[in-house]
Amino acid sequence: MSASTEPSAARAAANVPLILICGCLIAVLTFGPRATMGFFLTPMTTANGWSREVFALAIAIQNLAWGIGQPFVGMIADRYGTWRVLTVGTALYGLGLVLMAQTTDPVALQLTAGVLIGLGIAGSAFFLVLAAFARLLPERMRTMSFGLGTAAGSLGQLLFAPIGISLLDGYGYQTALMLIGIGMFAVPLLAIPLKGKPLAHHPAMTATREQTIAEALREAFRHRSYLYLTAGFFVCGFHVAFVTTHLPPFIVDQGLDPIWGALAIGLIGAFNIVGALGAGYASGRYPKRWVLSTIYFGRAIAYGLFAIAPTTPVTVTLFAAAAGLLWLSTVPPTQALVGLxxxxRYMATLFGFVFLSHQIGAFLGVWLGGVVYDQTGSYDLVWALGVVLALAAGIVHLPISEEAVPRPYVRA
Structure with a gap:
């Protein structure tokens, strides 16, 4: 690997503030728009005469395309660096939003809001920023930087909730989508400080040569704790995607003003800033598997209580606060465990496969939400399933081993 592509420790240390600021701004800009997709369900289905399932399927495909694309995007980032991937990813993301605004056909919606935006999000996801943080920042800052990057994504959700609803009210869904899409093209400039490719580094490196990506994948998929982590992240995806897409219309169905849906999504983002930072802090001081189990057991309680309580501004606010604290607080300990x-060296790739499981869960959460609602006129069954899955995820993380995998053949 040439010296030009290897960021020196001295250069990285000198650029820590710039790396953190630019990385967090990227997380804000790329995570915020996808969190507003639920706001467009009612206006787009009404304008085009679609069922709720049509829109839900498009967002489900978006989540699946994101998940399928993430491991391969991670491989490209591990091979060629973060900046190139973020540049191409945000171009696809922005283009997908602009084309989605012009869509009047269900198949075109699946291709634009589904495939194109999904691949664009994969190429610009804040998980790539977290992998860059792991590569560029000192090891002592790693876990906390994961919390900062995740919190920045939540800040994007907080900011884009009122932005999205304001643009919808003021200009209609077509102009709103186009304006949000144009904003994506600021990301390549912000990504310049994240340039560079990963170096070979592992706590158990002792000998002869660098590990190949094929060896890394075989090693990971034969490791029981990695499989537990992957299974648990499926549940996170189910929860997050279902709530992001279906909570706003669910709140309207219960007779509340649509503004409460926007406020709920915004509050989730606000409280997740606290949750993500707290999870990053706790993951550096307590067993990460315990942090994850606590989060999922907490979700089971919060989702179960909200499903059986009357839907009022008070219960919506309390649920949004609880869901926000437990929202993407799963990411810092999950990403930290992969690195540990x-x-x-291959963090973007290996976390990409964990994230694929997350997005399969997201696909099912969004799609089942639409199907169950169209068949029953209610989301009750999906709320109940979310509680059961949360309990299962809380249990599956407990036996995870928090140790580096011995790797005698890798270059020191």
Whole structure:
């Protein structure tokens, strides 16, 4: 690997503030728009005469395309660097939003809001920013930087909730989507400080040569704790995607003003800033598996209580606060465990496969929400399933081993 592509420790240390600021701004800009997709369900289905399932399927495909694309995007980032991937990813993301605004056909919606935006999000997801943080920042800052990057994504959700609803009210859904899409093209400039490719590094490196990506994948998929982590993240995706897409229309169905849906999504983002930072802090001081189990057991309680309580401004506010604290607080300990077990060389790739499981869960959460609602006129069954899955995820994280995988054949 040439010296030009290897960021020196001295250069990285000198650029820590710039790396953190630019990385967090990227997380804000790329995570915020996808959190507003639920706001467009009612206006787009009404304008085009679609069922709720049509829109839900498009967002489900978006989540699946994002998940399928993430491991391959991670491989490209591990091979060629973060900046190139973020540049191409945000171009697809922005283009997908602009084309979605012009869509009047269900199939075109699946291709624009589904495939194109999904691949664009994969190429610009804040998980790539977190992998860059792991590569560029000192090890002592790693876990907390994961919390900062995740919190920044939540800040994007908080900011884009009122932005999205204001643009919808003021200009209609077509102009709103186009304006949000144009904003994506600021990301390549912000990504310049994240340039560079990962170096070979692992806590258990002792000998002869660098690990290949094929060896890294075989090692990971034979590791029981990695499989537990992957299974648990499926549940996170189910919860997050279902709530993001279906909570706003669910609130309207219960007779509340649509503004409460926007406020709920915004509050989730606000409280997740606290949750993500708290999870990053706790993951550096307590067993990460305990942090994850606590989060999922907490979700089971919050989702169960909200499903059986009357839907009022008070219960919506309390649920949004609880859901926000437990929202993407799963990411810092999950990403930290991948780095702890396997090192940072192929972190984007290995976390990409964990995230694929997350997005399969997201696909099912969004799609089942639409199907169950169209068949029963209610989301009750999906809320109940979310509680059961949360309990299962809380249990599956408990036996995870928090140790580096021995790797005697890798270059020191």
């Amino acid at each position: 077990m396997f090192g940072t």
